[in-house]
Amino acid sequence: xxxxxxxxxxxxxxxxxxxxxxxxxxxxxxxxxxxxxxxxxxxxxxxxxxxxxxxxxxxxxxxxxxxxxxxxxxxxxxxxxxxxxxxxxxxxxxxxxxxxxxxxxxxxxxxxxxxxxxxxxxxxxxxxxxxxxxxxxxxxxxxxxxxxxxxxxxxxxxxxxxxxxxxxxxxxxxxxxxxxxxxxxxxxxxxxxxxxxxxxxxxxxxxxxxxxxxxxxxxxxxxxxxxxxxxxxxxxxxxxxxxxxxxxxxxxxxxxxxxxxxxxxxxxxxxxxxxxxxxxxxxxxxxxxxxxxxxxxxxxxxxxxxxxxxxxxxxxxxxxxxxxxxxxxxxxxxxxxxxxxxxxxxxxxxxxxxxxxxxxxxxxxxxxxxxxxxxxxxxxxxxxxxxxxxxxxxxxxxxxxxxxxxxxxxxxxxxxxxxxxxxxxxxxxxxxxxxxxxxxxxxxxxxxxxxxxxxxxxxxxxxxxxxxxxxxxxxxxxxxxxxxxxxxxxxxxxxxxxxxxxxxxxxxxxxxxxx
Numbered sequence: 001x002x003x004x005x006x007x008x009x010x011x012x013x014x015x016x017x018x019x020x021x022x023x024x025x026x027x028x029x030x031x032x033x034x035x036x037x038x039x040x041x042x043x044x045x046x047x048x049x050x051x052x053x054x055x056x057x058x059x060x061x062x063x064x065x066x067x068x069x070x071x072x073x074x075x076x077x078x079x080x081x082x083x084x085x086x087x088x089x090x091x092x093x094x095x096x097x098x099x100x101x102x103x104x105x106x107x108x109x110x111x112x113x114x115x116x117x118x119x120x121x122x123x124x125x126x127x128x129x130x131x132x133x134x135x136x137x138x139x140x141x142x143x144x145x146x147x148x149x150x151x152x153x154x155x156x157x158x159x160x161x162x163x164x165x166x167x168x169x170x171x172x173x174x175x176x177x178x179x180x181x182x183x184x185x186x187x188x189x190x191x192x193x194x195x196x197x198x199x200x201x202x203x204x205x206x207x208x209x210x211x212x213x214x215x216x217x218x219x220x221x222x223x224x225x226x227x228x229x230x231x232x233x234x235x236x237x238x239x240x241x242x243x244x245x246x247x248x249x250x251x252x253x254x255x256x257x258x259x260x261x262x263x264x265x266x267x268x269x270x271x272x273x274x275x276x277x278x279x280x281x282x283x284x285x286x287x288x289x290x291x292x293x294x295x296x297x298x299x300x301x302x303x304x305x306x307x308x309x310x311x312x313x314x315x316x317x318x319x320x321x322x323x324x325x326x327x328x329x330x331x332x333x334x335x336x337x338x339x340x341x342x343x344x345x346x347x348x349x350x351x352x353x354x355x356x357x358x359x360x361x362x363x364x365x366x367x368x369x370x371x372x373x374x375x376x377x378x379x380x381x382x383x384x385x386x387x388x389x390x391x392x393x394x395x396x397x398x399x400x401x402x403x404x405x406x407x408x409x410x411x412x413x414x415x416x417x418x419x420x421x422x423x424x425x426x427x428x429x430x431x432x433x434x435x436x437x438x439x440x441x442x443x444x445x446x447x448x449x450x451x452x453x454x455x456x457x458x459x460x461x462x463x464x465x466x467x468x469x470x471x472x473x474x475x476x477x478x479x480x481x482x483x484x485x486x487x488x489x490x491x492x493x494x495x496x497x498x499x500x501x502x503x504x505x506x507x508x509x510x511x512x513x514x515x
Contacts, residue, residue, distance in 0.1 A: 051084035055228040056130075056214055057158075057190070063210075063233050065203070066240035072200030075132065077233055079193045079212050081149065082158050083185040088151060088222070089168070091411050092120055093180040097293075097510030105221075116217055123178040125150035125195055131215050134208045134235065142208070143201060146215070150195035151183040162188025169417040171195075173407045175319060175445065176514040177292035180411035208235040267429075268420050270331040270437035275344055280356040281480050284349050285326035285414075287440070288482040291380070291471035291489040292319045292408070297515050299495070299502040302453050312502045313456040314493070320380050320473045321408040321445030324415065328440040328479065330376060330402070332363035334433070339365035341436070343376060345480055361478045363438075364399055365431060373428035374436050375399030381475040382450060384457040385468040385490070392462065396454040401428035404444035415443030464496050 059078040067073050091111075092103040103120035104111045120127050129149035136142050150172035157164070168184030172195060185191050193212075214229035296317035302308025322328055326348055332341030341363040347356040363374045379402065382395035404419035419441040429436035440446055450456045457469075473487040481487075497503035506515040 052224055052228045053084050053086070053222045054088060054185075054214075054218075054224050055082045055084065056080075056193075056212065056224075056231055057082055058212075058231050058233060061231075061233050062236075064236045064238060067203060067205060067237050068200075068240050073203045073237060074194070075145075075147065075201055076192075076194035077132070077210060077212060077235070079130075079231060079233075080155065080190040081151070081185065081193060082190045083187055085187060087184055087187050089182070089184040090115065090120075090126070090151065091180070091182050092123060093409075093411055097177070097512050100511065113221075115221060119217055119221075123173045123175075123181045124148055125152075125172045125183060126218065128215055129218055130193055131213045132210060134203070134210045137207050142203065145201075147193065148195065149191070149193045151185045151191050153191040153193070153195050155185070155190040155192060157188060158190050159188045162186065167417065169407060169410060171407075175292070175406040175408060175447065176295050176512055177319065177509075178406075178408055180409035180443075181407065182410040182415075182417060203237045205237050205239050208237065209233070210235045268329075268437040268439050270333075270435040274333045274342070275331075275346075275357040279358045280347075281358050282347055282349075282356040284347065284355065285324070286347065286480055286482040287326050287328040287442070288323040288486070289320055289328070289440075289473040289479065290323050290486050291473045292321065292445070293489045293491040293509050294318050294382075294469040294471055295491070295514055296449065297469065297491070297493060297504060297506050299459065299497075299504045300451075301500065306453075308453045310500070311453070311458055311460045312500060313451075313453060314384065314459045314469075314495075314504065315449070315451045315456040316382075316469055316491075317447055317449045318380065318382055318469075318471045319406055319408070319445040319447040320440075320471070321406070322440045322442050323409065323412055323482075324442030325413045325482075327416070327442055328402070330360065330363075330438045332374060332376070332429075332436045332438070334435065339367075339431075341374060347480070358480060360480070361476075363436065366399065367431065373401050373430065374433065374438075375401055375428070376438055378476045378478050379446075379474070381470075381472040382455075383470040383472070384459075385470050387466045389468060389470075389490075391470075392467070393457040393459070395450060395457065397448065397450060400446065400448070402438040402440050402446055403428070404439070404441050405447045406445040407443060408445040410443045412443055416441040417443075419444050459495060459502060460499065462495060465494070467493050467495060469493060 057080050063078050065073050089106040090103055091106055092101050094101050101120055101122060103115040105113045125148045127148050128146035130147040132145055132147055133141060134143040152169050152171050163186055166186035166189055169182060173181055210233040212231045214224055219229050294316040299312055299314050302311045302313060329346045331344050334341045343361050343363050344357050345360040346354050349355045361377050363376050366375050377399045379400040382397060383391045384393040386392050403421050410417055421439055428438060468490045471489045477484060492507050494505040495502060
């Protein structure tokens with residue numbers, strides 16, 4: 001679900017690089033037809049038990065890819081991996097930001113085997129799962145590269161006896177401070193091997209032969225036979241102007257996660273009326289809000305044609321996530337005739353039954369362009385501190401539409417792998433709303449990109465030197481949490497350069513070297 005939004009509320013893709021391919025006769029329908037060879041086998045116990053744990057299949061052996069000017073070609077060859085007679089589940093975690101990622105295969109919900117060291121190095125999926133070579137019409141090799149695979153990629157059932165639903169999340173996280181991920185392939189289900197990560201390739205218009213092979217380390221680990229681990233495809237690369245509807249490359253390509261959010265995100269429903277009875281904060285499970293260090297940090301001038309064009313702004317992304325074990329659930333009920341709602345936090349027992357509530361501030365209507373929804377006040381605070389860690393600039397962003405935009409750690413207790421409100425347009429109501437429910441589910445984070453003047457930090461007149469971007473969750477302690485001792489995260493930045501030519505250096509956080 002790695003979708004984040006700018007300070008103005010617009011959704012920006014983080015889960016895939018921009019770009020889309022046209023695959024002849026591929027997709028879920030084509031894959032179901034090809035994998036239907038397993039349908040007859042389903043009636044035979046002997047045949048069924050012979051299925052490999054994972055099999056590499058193609059929607060079509062004839063594939064067409066688009067070459068887009070100033071972009072290149074996305075290497076989406078329409079290949080899929082299909083799970084055999086049991087789910088394939090892998091969980092990846094890091095003990096701290098200083099620690100490497102460790103991936104384990106899980107069987108029946110319990111850890112079974114650790115994947116060999118070096119196969120999984122981040123949270124984008126199974127690293128170097130495929131090896132792809134391509135030769136041109138003359139037989140010359142023009143491409144030789146590895147490709148990672150996200151088991152949570154686009155997919156579907158491939159045979160009639162497969163379970164009707166999959167429990168696993170959609171997509172692999174792209175938040176640089178992800179701490180835990182769950183990747184899975186349901187029994188008899190497929191996953192597109194192209195997850196969108198990586199750099200587009202340069203291929204001239206023409207005809208090619210592609211060989212796609214599961215890497216030996218994974219063949220050995222999952223015990224995949226040679227005949228189930230390799231494909232040969234005929235590839236045609238054609239010239240394209242983008243998406244053909246006048247939007248250009250950036251306007252016309254959506255990620256699988258965005259499509260899922262747009263099509264399937266459902267607004268959580270508030271209670272029918274304000275809570276009654278005596279407010280209480282019972283003992284028991286509560287949310288645990290934790291910020292991650294700021295990321296996506298850069299210095300840019302303000303918008304051209306505005307007074308801010310002569311200023312320098314330090315922009316950044318900030319994520320606050322819920323480590324659980326209980327979701328953060330807020331209902332807002334409108335004050336009559338006002339653009340203001342009274343907010344209430346609800347509490348649940350270990351079985352998920354609502355057992356208490358407490359008043360917790362307000363929600364306010366934000367009618368500015370790009371917002372147009374209800375914001376909960378005092379969810380987070382962003383400050384720029386000097387080298388002595390004294391505040392020198394504070395972001396004006398102090399109200400938030402809560403949504404589960406990023407998966408941060410789906411391995412924590414009670415993590416919800418399918419949060420409802422991943423789409424801002426369904427999460428936070430409209431001007432006519434009399435009530436709304438805003439939720440931050442366990443395991444998910446809410447990311448804002450601080451790019452607007454007033455929300456980013458004005459560093460025009462600040463001297464060069466060391467500073468810290470401070471992200472504080474629940475700054476006024478109006479929300480009730482399991483702990484408030486982990487509510488602050490700092491990210492060091494070093495400002496340099498001259499006015500209107502400012503630079504910023506961002507030291508790594510442990511092994512995470514992402515500005």
